[in-house]
Amino acid sequence: EMGTVSVGGIAPNFKAMTPDGKELSLYDLRGHIVLLDFWASWCGPCRRENVNVLKVYERFKDKGFTVVGYSMDSSEKAWLGAVEKDGIPWEQLSGISGVKMDVSKLYGVTAIPSNFLLDPAGKIIGIDLRGESLERKLEQIFEKER
DSSP, rough: OGOOOOOBBBOOOOOEOOOSOOOGGGGGTSSSEEEEEEEEETTTTHHHHHHHHHHHHHHGGGTTTTEEEEEOSSSSHHHHHHHHHHOOSEEESSTTTTTTSSSHHHOOOOSSSEEEEEEETTTEEEEEEHHHHHHHHHHHHHHHTT
């Protein structure tokens, strides 16, 4: 079953809680190019990648790009501290509040950072794109639309 999470497949839906207790479903973000980003406060490479993601988020957010972070933290304080410190403006989700579904297992994520780029229909169009490769992919997508 895990094999379904691959480029060309539809990203499996899930619901999770935002820090302010709102339930967000992945499908709520349909219509956007979405980067689903698995990370944690204690993951150095993730924190460094936040800088890159923030750059492309600022560049493409008005064109229909958004990011949703899914934290693998077990401490809400550490998670939200990292969100604040890194200046992350996009939606943040986690399983901290005892959500029954383990979203990382759903996506077969065994190591972080790990991300999935989804088209407006929820199809996976990229996996583990980082730094310049993420920026180039978004350039291709948004240049094409002009």
